[in-house]
Amino acid sequence: MDEQCRQRPELVQSAKETVAGCTECGTCVRRCAFLTRYGMPRDIARRVLAGERTVDPFECSLCNLCAAVCPEELAPGDLFLALRRLAADQGLVDFKPYAPLLGYEKRGHSSLFAWYPPSPVKTVFFPGCTLPGTRPRITWKLFEALRKCEPEAAMVLDCCHKPSHDLGRQPFFVEQFENIRNRLLALGVERVVVACPNCHKVFRKYGEGLTVTTVYEVLAQYQTRMKREAVSASPRTTVQVTVHDPCPLRNQAGVHQAVRSLLEARGFAIREMRDSGERTLCCGEGGAVGFKNPALAVTWIEKRRAQAQGDLIVTYCAGCAGFLNRVAPTCHVGDVLFQPERALAGKNMATKPPFTYLNRLLLKHQLKRLS
Ligand code: SF4
Ligand code: SF4
Incomplete structure (x- = not known):
């Protein structure tokens, strides 16, 4: 050895x-x-x-x-x-190809983009980086829906540092995530409600002292409790869609079910792909493989496109939505819940860089005004 x-x-x-x-x-x-x-x-x-x-x-x-x-x-x-x-x-990794990803992470955690509420709070919505950047209105709608269930909830903007985790920069990742965890604990936070599957995985594994759940589970539970379609005022539909479960959540059956029940309450008929739930496939973005071997990443995307058989793909990871949308019409679940007409018309709902950064600044500004 x-x-x-x-x-x-x-x-x-x-x-x-x-x-x-x-x-x-x-x-x-x-x-x-x-x-x-x-x-x-x-x-x-x-x-x-x-x-x-x-x-x-x-x-x-x-x-x-x-x-x-x-x-x-x-x-x-x-x-x-x-x-x-x-x-x-061992210093054997050339991180240059990953510079855009690491820069994205660094900016997300910077004082310019990060936001923490000014007063103590028990529950926070932590939407991650990609959803607020690509879909600030959907992020806000999810936050508003969450506040119907938990009126005191506040929003935190920061990057969980999953890119560094996956690139093997473990000491750096641990240090940075500890900063986030300590900051949340100092605010009195007990519960983190995430929208991003990668944030869920990071908080699940490293967020000692904090419980983590997804906004989709909270909304689905609220919907069941209220026995009504709680999260959207848009008309019901009978369109058939298929669901792509993001791989960081493959073992989270409760999240899979929550997303499906939100969709079914809007009347969507769900056709399952061959590999879903626990056996879901990577969208191609996992492990930042696309920065190293784009052809290999495309192999994963193509597998998914074939399994979708032309149905609109609905996912609950903004990263997966962007990646899969390169080859097959793909929406975030927030798109179809809050702007179904646009989503079903095949309109791309996602803002592209560099405007994603502007969206995040505007969202932070909106939160400042709210506080
Ligand atoms: S080859 Fe079979 S036994 Fe070996 S790791 Fe793969 S699934 Fe498991
Ligand atoms: S890419 Fe293959 S080897 Fe790597 S985690 Fe996924 S299934 Fe396992």
Whole structure:
């Protein structure tokens, strides 16, 4: 085993478990664009333990589909994340291709774009970066709907630093996210209501002392309680759509169901794709693979386009919506709840950069006025 591997015990553990447990059944390989290229997890793990670097972990989407389908309950994706961290620790990663993504993260956390309420609050809406940038009106509508259920809720604008997490910059990520967590705890926050699946994953794993839920779950529960269509005044529709579940939420059945019940309450008929829920596919954006190997990212998008069979795709990640919309009509669930006519007419609802930054500044201004 290579000496440097020893410095990352989770890497050694993951590789040993994969060598010991993988039966080379090929179930994950057949479904994964990355493993189709690099081969069986057992073989990869064996070579990792031997100190051979024959796989580029930055081409793994970190989507964890492999873990969802593995009959041996292995999680090869964890091995690739650990390999990313080792490479970053060793200074072997060229981060230049990721400069736009890291700049986006840095700006999101800067005092110019970040916003925290001035007085203590127990529940905050944390919409992330992409939704407020691409869809500020939808973000506001979701906030207003949330405040119907929880009138005291405030909004926080910040970046959860998932890009750095996924790029293996673990010490930096931990430091930055700790700043966010401490700031929220100092404000008396107990509950974080997110809109972005990536924020959900980060708060779930690292947000000790805070409970996390999605705005979709809160709204669906409110809708059930009130026995009415609580979140939208728009006319009902009978259009058939399909739902793309974002991979960071693949194990969150309650969120899958909440989004579907919000859509069904508006009259949408949902046709499920072959791979949905726990077995959903990556949209292509996962793990920032598109910055390293755009062709591999496109392989994932194309799989999704084929499974959608021409139906309008509705998702609940603004990043997935942007990525999938390159090849198939895709909306954010907020689009179809609050502006269904435009969404169903196939109008692109998302603002493009650099105007996304202007949207975020205007949203912050609106919050300042509210406080
Ligand atoms: S995490 Fe996703 S991309 Fe990576 S190996 Fe598993 S299925 Fe493939
Ligand atoms: S599904 Fe599990 S056992 Fe089968 S090849 Fe993949 S990691 Fe190995």
